[in-house]
Structures are given as structure tokens and as C-alpha cells.
Amino acid sequence: MTLLALIPARGGSKGIPRKNIKPFCGKPLLQWSIDVALAAPSVDRVVVSTEDSEIAGIARRGGAEVPFLRPPELASDTAPGISPVLHALQKLPEVTEVLLMQPTSPLRRVADVEAIVALHRQAGSDSVVSVAPVGKHPSWMFTLSPDRVLNPFIDSPDVSCRQELPTAYILNGALYLASRSFLEREKSFRNSKTVGYVMPLDYSVDIDTPLDWEWGEFLKQRQI
Numbered sequence: 001m002t003l004l005a006l007i008p009a010r011g012g013s014k015g016i017p018r019k020n021i022k023p024f025c026g027k028p029l030l031q032w033s034i035d036v037a038l039a040a041p042s043v044d045r046v047v048v049s050t051e052d053s054e055i056a057g058i059a060r061r062g063g064a065e066v067p068f069l070r071p072p073e074l075a076s077d078t079a080p081g082i083s084p085v086l087h088a089l090q091k092l093p094e095v096t097e098v099l100l101m102q103p104t105s106p107l108r109r110v111a112d113v114e115a116i117v118a119l120h121r122q123a124g125s126d127s128v129v130s131v132a133p134v135g136k137h138p139s140w141m142f143t144l145s146p147d148r149v150l151n152p153f154i155d156s157p158d159v160s161c162r163q164e165l166p167t168a169y170i171l172n173g174a175l176y177l178a179s180r181s182f183l184e185r186e187k188s189f190r191n192s193k194t195v196g197y198v199m200p201l202d203y204s205v206d207i208d209t210p211l212d213w214e215w216g217e218f219l220k221q222r223q224i
Helices: 029-039 053-061 083-091 110-123 180-186 210-223
Strands: 003-008 045-049 097-100 127-133 142-144 150-152 169-179 195-198
Touching: 003 029, 003 083, 029 045, 029 053, 029 110, 045 053, 045 083, 083 097, 083 180, 097 110, 097 180, 110 127, 110 169, 110 195, 169 180, 169 195
Parallel strands: 003 045, 003 097, 127 195
Antiparallel strands: 097 169, 127 169, 142 150
């Protein structure tokens, strides 16, 4: 059994140009994910999937393998997120399980990697993904009609306080774990039987915007 930590890092990020190699708390953003994967006892290989030669060089110097370059068409804005995973499985036939670690989640810990792997084994599920409790419950969310009338986002009983609501969770983007057979069959990390691994909100930042970046660096400084 070979558990691959796969870190997808394309070069064409738009919201924050060259995001994956931009310095984040003193290291390229990508390096935080590489370091966690390398330090996790359960991980057998750490591979970065990129189409970008500069990113590939930084990843190799940081300790990761880059045994292939991803085709440019699998690194476009419109390419499905599962594309680099299926491409890696084609290139690495010995891999039996994939742990996807997006570089935009630099606050995840080695303990999270070990915990999600343990949950995967214990639950007997083909796939486990990390989630976090939402800060604002969807029962208190609305859409706006063209004339700006508020409409409940979901139909739910009217409640007067947060404690009356069931906890809601969101995919936090940090960890996706599944077997090869599941990924090749489902072309996804999730189906109706996928198990959730809960991470705290303060370790669940997913960096997409400059504001996310500032908030992530603030929280990371507290970890260091």
C-alpha cells in the first residue's frame, strides 16, 4: 500500500499572481504543505503536480518529488479540480491511495494528516475529506430578489438563537483522502458515503483572496 501526498500547484493563479510560490510567513506558500507532508509518518511519497518549471524547481529544492510536469490543459482555469489527481494516478501506477493537499491551506498540521489517515482506516470508507464548522449558519442566510426582497436561502424552522441550530460544516480544502479505485470510479473525492474529518476553524483557512492571505499570515504567526 502506497499513500501519496499530492500537492497541486499550477502557475496561473489569477486572484494572487504566482500565489503558490509567493512568500508566506517566510516560505513559499507551497513549502508549508510540503513540510507537513514530509513530516507525516503515514505518507510514503510527496509529489507536486505542476505545469510550471519554476514551481517545479522550488518544489524539488523544498524536498518534494516532481517526477512529471502536468500538461498545460490540465492546469487551466477551466480544468476540473480532479484532473491533476487522475493524471498523477496514470503516471504513478504503484500508488494505492491519494491524499490531496492544496497549497492554499498552509495552516493544516501533521496531526491533521495523521488523524485523517487514522479515520480512513477506522471508518472503512473509501474516502474521507476535511471539513470545518461554518461561522454563520445557512439557516440565517438569504438570497436577494431583483427588487431586493430577502428570501431564506434554505427552508428551516425559525430559531431565535444559535444554540438551537444543528452544527453545519463546510469543506475547508485542506485534506482529501481516497483510494485509487474510488478515484478512478467516481472521478471525485466524494460520494454519498464519504466521511468528514473535522478541523478547527483557525486551522482551516483556504487562501483565495488577498484578504485570505492577510488573515492566514496572522493566524500562522500564532502557530509558529
